[in-house]
Amino acid sequence: MPPQLKIELRNADLGYRKESPLLQGIDLTLTSDDTVCVLGQNGTGKTTLFKTLLGFLPPLSGGLTLNGKPLEEYQPRELARHIAYVPQAHHTPFPYTVSQVVLFGRTAHMGFFGTPQKKDRTAVERILDMLDIRHLARRSYTELSGGERQMVIIARALAQEARLLILDEPASSLDYGNQVRLLDKIRLLKEQHTGILMATHQPDQAFLLDAQVLMLTEKHLLRYDDPSHALQPRLLKKIYGVDIQVIDTALAGNGPSKVCRPVITSWQQTSNDQTP
Numbered sequence: 001m002p003p004q005l006k007i008e009l010r011n012a013d014l015g016y017r018k019e020s021p022l023l024q025g026i027d028l029t030l031t032s033d034d035t036v037c038v039l040g041q042n043g044t045g046k047t048t049l050f051k052t053l054l055g056f057l058p059p060l061s062g063g064l065t066l067n068g069k070p071l072e073e074y075q076p077r078e079l080a081r082h083i084a085y086v087p088q089a090h091h092t093p094f095p096y097t098v099s100q101v102v103l104f105g106r107t108a109h110m111g112f113f114g115t116p117q118k119k120d121r122t123a124v125e126r127i128l129d130m131l132d133i134r135h136l137a138r139r140s141y142t143e144l145s146g147g148e149r150q151m152v153i154i155a156r157a158l159a160q161e162a163r164l165l166i167l168d169e170p171a172s173s174l175d176y177g178n179q180v181r182l183l184d185k186i187r188l189l190k191e192q193h194t195g196i197l198m199a200t201h202q203p204d205q206a207f208l209l210d211a212q213v214l215m216l217t218e219k220h221l222l223r224y225d226d227p228s229h230a231l232q233p234r235l236l237k238k239i240y241g242v243d244i245q246v247i248d249t250a251l252a253g254n255g256p257s258k259v260c261r262p263v264i265t266s267w268q269q270t271s272n273d274q275t276p
C-alpha cells in the first residue's frame, strides 16, 4: 500500500481579507484514509477551504502542511501527484478530444518533456472504461453536455492517481444514473485508500458513502465521524434553515438505510386545509 498522505491546517483563518475571514481558527487533519462530505449553505466557504488545501489561496494566518512540510514549499507537479481536484466550473476553450483532456491528468507523472508513454494512454483508457465514458473518447470536449463534461473532468482527476481527491459538488450536473455510478466509484476509491473530500448539497450522499461529515457553520467547522451523528433534523435545520426528517428505511443488509426527506411547508398547509 502507498504511504498515507496527511494534510493539516493549524489554527488557520481562511478567506480573502484578513479583517473578515470566512473561516476562523480552523484545525483540520485529513488523511488518505478519510472520506469526508462537506456540507454548508451557499457562500459559507466550501470552495474557499478547497482552494486553500490545494495551495491556490494561502491561509490568512496559521499553518498548512502536507506530510509535515509547508504546502507552499511543494512544486505544482509534486502537489499534483498528491492531490487532485474536480472544480465546480471548468472551461476549456480549445477543442481537445476527451482522451486528450483526460491525458492532461497524467502530466504530473510524465517525464521532463511531458511526452505521454504507453502506460499513460493505458491509464486513460482504463479510467474511461471505469467511468463508462469510453464512447466519448474521440469527441471534442467543447461539444459535450454539462454532465458529460463533468464526467470527463472527474476522469482527468482520477488519471492523476493522487492520494487525495477533492471534489466540489461533483454530482451537481449529472443525471441520476451517473450520480449513482459516481458514488459507486468513490466507494471503490475509498477501499483503495484514496482520501475523498467532497462538497455536496445532497446530505444523503454522506449516508450512501458512509462518510464523515464536515459542516461549515458560523465561520467554524464541525466534524462528525459518523454520518448519523451529523445528519439529524436539528443540525440539518441549523445548516439549511428548513425542516428535514431523517428516516430509517430499515433495509438492513442492503447498504445504508437512512435517508433525508425534506418537509415541504405547503404540503402541511394543504393537508390542514383538507381536514374537515
Ligand SMILES: Nc1ncnc2c1ncn2[C@@H]1O[C@H](COP(=O)(O)OP(=O)(O)OP(=O)(O)O)[C@@H](O)[C@H]1O
Binding pocket: 016, 022, 040, 041, 042, 043, 044, 045, 046, 047, 048, 049
Ligand atoms: N476571489 C474572491 N475574492 C473575494 N471574495 C470571494 C472570492 N471568491 C469567493 N468569494 C466569496 O467568499 C464567499 C464563500 O465563497 P465559496 O465559493 O467558498 O462558498 P461555497 O460554500 O463554496 O458556496 P456554494 O455552495 O455556493 O458553492 C462568498 O461570499 C464569495 O462571494
